Amino acid sequence: MYTHRNLEHMDLEVICTFPQAADELVYISPKFQYPLTPDQILALLKDRFEPTVILDRAADEVVAYANIYGYDAEARTCWLGNVVVSPQYRGRGASQFLLDVMLNKAKSVLGAETIRLACHNTNSRGLAFYVKYGFKPYDIHITEQAERKLIAIHMSKQLV
Structure with a gap:
């Protein structure tokens, strides 16, 4: 049902339609401003x-996107970032496929042994999904944005 490939410039406009509100966009990246644009x-x-x-x-259409950042070759760790799934494909296996692909890339392409992510405390659906996938919370990070506190729960998973 699903396949994957590297991001292409033509994908950016479609990905920008996935976040449905400013609060949802914060889950993808607190650095983004709503509405999401290709330049961001x-x-x-x-x-x-x-x-x-x-x-x-x-359908031959883009339904999800993610990337990896913060790769540390010495520690053999990296971070999963900017995870977003089209609203029409949530709950239909796209997120599981995306996560499987990204975990495989972290391990086989980068040689990572541990992958980490940050999931906001208000994203209960995301937190439940990551726990189901074997991610374990290990820290929290509190920041302020637009006069409100954002709490990101840091989670990790061993890839070996």
Whole structure:
């Protein structure tokens, strides 16, 4: 049902339609401003690895996106970032496929043994999904944005 490939410039406009509100966009990146634009995605790509899209084979359309950042060769760790799935494909296996692809890339392409991510405390659906996938919380990070506190729960998973 799904396949994957590297991000192409033509994918950016479609990905920008996935976040449905400003609060949802914060889950993807607190650095983004709503509405999401291709330029915002491109600006973050400077420090990212393996920008990947998931496609629905039958519809031949982009349905999910993620990348990897913060790779530390010595510690053999990296971070999963900018995870977003089209609203029409949530709960239909696209997120599982995306996560499988990204975990495989972290391990096989980068040689990472541990992958980490940050999931906001208000994203209960995301937190439940990551715990189900074997990610374990290990820290929290509190920041202020627009006079409100954002709490990101840091989670990790061993890839070996």
